[in-house]
Amino acid sequence: MKKLLFLLIPFLLLASCGGNSGKKGSSASEKISLTAAGATFPMPFYNLAFKKYSDDHGIVMTYGGIGSGGGIRSLTDKVVDFGATDAFLSEKEDSAMQAEVVHIPTCMGAVVIAYKLPGVDSLRLTPALLEGIFLGNITRWNDQKLTSVNPGVKLPDSKITVVYRSDGSGTTYIFSDYMSKISSAWKEKIGTGKSLNWPTGIGAKGNPGVAGTISQSEGSIGYIGSEYAFAQKINYASLQNSSGKFVKPDIQSVSNAAKGEIPQDTKTMVTNSPDPDAYPISGFTWIILYREQSYNNRSAKQAQEMVKFLEWLTGTEGQAIAASVNYAPLPSEVSTMARGVLNTITYNGKPVAGLAGKN
Amino acid sequence: MMNSDRLTKSILFLSSLLLLIVTAGIVVSLTGGAVPAFREFGLKFIVTGKWDPTAGREVYGALPFIAGTLMTSFLALLICVPLAFSTSLFISEYFRDTKMARVLGSLVDLLAGIPSIVYGLWGFYALRPVIIRLGLSDQGFGIFTSSLILAIMIIPYATSLSTEIITMVKPELKEAAYSLGATKLEVIRNVIIPNARSGIIASYILALGRALGETMAVTMLIGNSNVIPRGIFSTGNTMASIIANQFGEASGLKLSALIAIALILFLITGLVNGIGKLIIRKVA
Numbered sequence: 001m002k003k004l005l006f007l008l009i010p011f012l013l014l015a016s017c018g019g020n021s022g023k024k025g026s027s028a029s030e031k032i033s034l035t036a037a038g039a040t041f042p043m044p045f046y047n048l049a050f051k052k053y054s055d056d057h058g059i060v061m062t063y064g065g066i067g068s069g070g071g072i073r074s075l076t077d078k079v080v081d082f083g084a085t086d087a088f089l090s091e092k093e094d095s096a097m098q099a100e101v102v103h104i105p106t107c108m109g110a111v112v113i114a115y116k117l118p119g120v121d122s123l124r125l126t127p128a129l130l131e132g133i134f135l136g137n138i139t140r141w142n143d144q145k146l147t148s149v150n151p152g153v154k155l156p157d158s159k160i161t162v163v164y165r166s167d168g169s170g171t172t173y174i175f176s177d178y179m180s181k182i183s184s185a186w187k188e189k190i191g192t193g194k195s196l197n198w199p200t201g202i203g204a205k206g207n208p209g210v211a212g213t214i215s216q217s218e219g220s221i222g223y224i225g226s227e228y229a230f231a232q233k234i235n236y237a238s239l240q241n242s243s244g245k246f247v248k249p250d251i252q253s254v255s256n257a258a259k260g261e262i263p264q265d266t267k268t269m270v271t272n273s274p275d276p277d278a279y280p281i282s283g284f285t286w287i288i289l290y291r292e293q294s295y296n297n298r299s300a301k302q303a304q305e306m307v308k309f310l311e312w313l314t315g316t317e318g319q320a321i322a323a324s325v326n327y328a329p330l331p332s333e334v335s336t337m338a339r340g341v342l343n344t345i346t347y348n349g350k351p352v353a354g355l356a357g358k359n
Numbered sequence: 360m361m362n363s364d365r366l367t368k369s370i371l372f373l374s375s376l377l378l379l380i381v382t383a384g385i386v387v388s389l390t391g392g393a394v395p396a397f398r399e400f401g402l403k404f405i406v407t408g409k410w411d412p413t414a415g416r417e418v419y420g421a422l423p424f425i426a427g428t429l430m431t432s433f434l435a436l437l438i439c440v441p442l443a444f445s446t447s448l449f450i451s452e453y454f455r456d457t458k459m460a461r462v463l464g465s466l467v468d469l470l471a472g473i474p475s476i477v478y479g480l481w482g483f484y485a486l487r488p489v490i491i492r493l494g495l496s497d498q499g500f501g502i503f504t505s506s507l508i509l510a511i512m513i514i515p516y517a518t519s520l521s522t523e524i525i526t527m528v529k530p531e532l533k534e535a536a537y538s539l540g541a542t543k544l545e546v547i548r549n550v551i552i553p554n555a556r557s558g559i560i561a562s563y564i565l566a567l568g569r570a571l572g573e574t575m576a577v578t579m580l581i582g583n584s585n586v587i588p589r590g591i592f593s594t595g596n597t598m599a600s601i602i603a604n605q606f607g608e609a610s611g612l613k614l615s616a617l618i619a620i621a622l623i624l625f626l627i628t629g630l631v632n633g634i635g636k637l638i639i640r641k642v643a
Contacts, residue, residue, distance in 0.1 A: 067607030161498050166583035168608025191413035194608045202500050203583025217498050
């Protein structure tokens, strides 16, 4: 008999769990918890910021790095308080949402062009060279087109191996958005997207995969998220921006990319920025949430705490954390815009930001 | 006593029912998810090789991944079989019940416990440079490298079971053959193999099933290029690998295409097992 009881235990447990989860919604807990999921690109920043805010304010916070697509899906299904994405919602994705969604930019990142060539620690690339290399038309490092842009650099007589992201990724999106802007051949053949139909090269999973493959393969070149590249010992190229200037990616040159005109809803790609000191492959990453917060029995307190957190995240303290993990902070104009968007969040039609100060 | 008997029976019935429900659930949700892809591309989905996820001109064909999976798995099996067969003979016949055989047996079992990411990393840092040095391919990625890793990964599955089976061949039969003056090789060829054949084949099918579904180590070594491989040294991609890579950011038609690939993988695995069972019944 004992054995039988033992066998029954899992079933009983399953049954009792089912009972509990049914009650969960009705029991009003005093502890607020915020759940978010989405892009992996800003994950080191979010992990750190979420932990700091959680420690200081006693709010339980979780972030799942499941990819921008997953973040958008989670928000559509209303299983998270807010989502995170590296590409703003397309019209199609926007119309799939049951209610209006707003975008809050949280920081800036860039895509760097990393390479592995023994003895070469500075490399300059022009838009034409990027097009040639990544479309597979320039195949050797000592191609005359490369050497003429890099006088004084000893480029070897070896094959170029392109390394790209095999997983869908916001990094690929920003890179291909830039490539489509500078090259009509790219726009026609490849286009813009989170994953692409690559004409040449080797795919590796995630920034660590691409960085690892490049550092292990002589003669390789690929693109990596700046937040990852800055933290590694890896060589990356200076790119010629739209003003003709060769710019190395760093926190300042990435921030410069957002100095142009930004629409009020911040839904814009700032690649190939007109600013003369901007690094050309830069972009925002966003948090997305519903403008009207009264859904799925959410409490007003829940909405308030979330808006308070997002104000903190886009404010001075949050942005300092971003810079500490190699993201470029939002320029102050964009930070003000983010607050402007946050002020439009409502609960039952009343602005949440106004209520937030009271408790 | 009668009562507990009935209880056991119903519990066993319930747990098999649960298994059945889970399997049926997988089939139903995979089929449901795959419908948009098949509606868009029809059966062409299985036989075309273009995979272009760019919005506005989305085209998905599963052939590169089907080819990649079958090539890596069968090549891995081809490499694995002679190694696994000789190892199991060594353990169960030549050095039977010796310390050496016991140590070797547990070492082989230990291989099964190594996480696939570790195999992947070893392949990436240790095996790949060897492939490059041998001049087999430029950067060492591709079908062949993945197959080598897969072969090592599936050896324990093929070896453990066939060792058991060979050990189970009746000693009377073997002794009879020896007393007739048969050499060890003749005993293996004429007594052991005919008696253990179906079990040995079953163990290879188990190993093949494992190779079909392996993801992580393959992703790290195959090169992830979504084209039909031109040969065993070219890069490619497998069904499990493309799903693992692209599911996170997929939506709409692409998500459906990935689920359709999962369904095809499920069917292929089922087919392989079915064919395996048929072979076993034929040769037994």
